[in-house]
Amino acid sequence: MAPEKLYEGKAKIIYSTDDPELISQKFKNDATAFDGKKKGQIEHKGVRNAAITTRLFRVLEEQGIITQLVEQTADDTLLCKRLEMFQVEVVVRNYAAGSICKRLGFDEGHKMKKPMLEFFLKDDSLGDPLITDAHIEELELLTRAERDEIEQLTLKINETLVQFFAERKVLLVDFKLEFGKDSEGHIVLGDEISPDTCRFWDADSREKLDKDRFRRDLGGVEEAYEEMLNRVNQ
Amino acid sequence: MAPEKLYEGKAKIIYSTDDPELISQKFKNDATAFDGKKKGQIEHKGVRNAAITTRLFRVLEEQGIITQLVEQTADDTLLCKRLEMFQVEVVVRNYAAGSICKRLGFDEGHKMKKPMLEFFLKDDSLGDPLITDAHIEELELLTRAERDEIEQLTLKINETLVQFFAERKVLLVDFKLEFGKDSEGHIVLGDEISPDTCRFWDADSREKLDKDRFRRDLGGVEEAYEEMLNRVNQ
Numbered sequence: 275m276a277p278e279k280l281y282e283g284k285a286k287i288i289y290s291t292d293d294p295e296l297i298s299q300k301f302k303n304d305a306t307a308f309d310g311k312k313k314g315q316i317e318h319k320g321v322r323n324a325a326i327t328t329r330l331f332r333v334l335e336e337q338g339i340i341t342q343l344v345e346q347t348a349d350d351t352l353l354c355k356r357l358e359m360f361q362v363e364v365v366v367r368n369y370a371a372g373s374i375c376k377r378l379g380f381d382e383g384h385k386m387k388k389p390m391l392e393f394f395l396k397d398d399s400l401g402d403p404l405i406t407d408a409h410i411e412e413l414e415l416l417t418r419a420e421r422d423e424i425e426q427l428t429l430k431i432n433e434t435l436v437q438f439f440a441e442r443k444v445l446l447v448d449f450k451l452e453f454g455k456d457s458e459g460h461i462v463l464g465d466e467i468s469p470d471t472c473r474f475w476d477a478d479s480r481e482k483l484d485k486d487r488f489r490r491d492l493g494g495v496e497e498a499y500e501e502m503l504n505r506v507n508q
Numbered sequence: 509m510a511p512e513k514l515y516e517g518k519a520k521i522i523y524s525t526d527d528p529e530l531i532s533q534k535f536k537n538d539a540t541a542f543d544g545k546k547k548g549q550i551e552h553k554g555v556r557n558a559a560i561t562t563r564l565f566r567v568l569e570e571q572g573i574i575t576q577l578v579e580q581t582a583d584d585t586l587l588c589k590r591l592e593m594f595q596v597e598v599v600v601r602n603y604a605a606g607s608i609c610k611r612l613g614f615d616e617g618h619k620m621k622k623p624m625l626e627f628f629l630k631d632d633s634l635g636d637p638l639i640t641d642a643h644i645e646e647l648e649l650l651t652r653a654e655r656d657e658i659e660q661l662t663l664k665i666n667e668t669l670v671q672f673f674a675e676r677k678v679l680l681v682d683f684k685l686e687f688g689k690d691s692e693g694h695i696v697l698g699d700e701i702s703p704d705t706c707r708f709w710d711a712d713s714r715e716k717l718d719k720d721r722f723r724r725d726l727g728g729v730e731e732a733y734e735e736m737l738n739r740v741n742q
Contacts, residue, residue, distance in 0.1 A: 377637050378629065406626065406638070408626065413612070
């Protein structure tokens with residue numbers, strides 16, 4: 275059976291496979307920012323993000339985190355377990371940067387007393403708004419048990435990645451995760467972890483090594499993604 | 509000692525009194541909406557909101573809620589205990605209306621499965637943003653115990669007021685509360701409860717009897733405030 279395009283997002287295309295339990299994720303070079311108002315291309319991004327995600331998901335699996343990844347099947351393509359994705363994004367902030375600075379008045383680089391979790395509703399038409407536990411409950415996005423398990427998984431992922439990146443002289447400023455449920459009802463880490471979905475700062479110079487270079491027209495965008503691929507492979 | 513103006517807000521002026529433990533709140537006719545972008549006057553609003561707040565605070569005190577109110581000293585003026593106000597606003601929603609419909613896609617009039625509490629940061633320069641428990645903790649706006657006590661007080665206030673208004677054929681759609689600490693460290697209800705800070709719908713016709721008539725240019729603004737004063741005094 276020919277692969278069928280199931281979904282095309284801003285940065286990835288999801289295809290069916292012969293196995294109904296598996297999907298194929300193709301990473302694109304397309305880049306968007308500010309709710310799609312800014313659009314562009316970042317050369318080699320698809321290939322680099324596929325490789326970075328593969329490496330990081332393997333690191334997390336060594337710590338007992340279940341991920342969607344089965345195997346990398348092409349430079350820009352990952353074979354993945356099909357999940358029923360939750361309609362929420364989880365953001366972890368170790369330092370303040372980006373939207374939270376404007377929203378709540380934090381200085382960029384403010385160190386959080388402890389990792390701050392935020393939930394956002396995945397809804398492009400609403401601009402992916404911040405949601406509270408009360409909203410999650412009213413909208414029935416997660417049960418209380420699912421919410422708490424996702425919080426615990428997210429904190430463990432953060433702990434693992436903070437250390438992994440510290441060893442590579444990278445500050446993990448913040449990042450976004452998406453989870454889903456597999457056919458057996460397990461909560462599984464999905465989507466990607468890459469410079470598209472994280473803020474990475476060089477630990478010494480605090481130079482930005484992520485999509486903020488694209489968002490803010492800082493130049494050296496491709497080089498930052500290449501640098502991060504090199505560092506995760508150290 | 510002549511009263512000194514301590515603070516002038518959008519709808520009230522706070523004056524000092526001879527007693528350092530007491531302040532005087534004068535209710536104004538000034539009305540603003542949409543973060544101050546829309547401005548106007550609502551005739552007799554000051555007098556009516558002072559009377560409505562007095563009545564509602566007395567009703568709440570009968571149920572054991574401690575309020576800031578000492579006594580009404582003029583048509584538009586309340587003598588109040590001085591509080592150290594928390595830098596948060598608490599919103600209770602029994603039905604969806606206003607900002608939450610745009611923010612999360614609820615239809616206006618959607619009945620919440622249970623009263624929904626939201627916390628907002630009191631900061632005009634940031635537009636009073638929605639905050640989560642994680643933000644409250646990081647910004648040290650409330651201790652966990654204060655947050656939980658405020659939640660319990662708010663739910664009790666909501667229960668009392670929903671019933672009070674139901675007996676007067678009014679649907680309490682949503683409302684905003686502000687709390688502070690008195691000199692003994694008790695958490696006390698402050699500010700006001702009025703058509704400026706609540707959404708009231710006639711229970712039968714669902715006609716709006718609150719500041720939405722001003723916000724949305726529906727006409728009959730003064731009449732709505734007068735009607736609500738009459739209903740609370742039934």
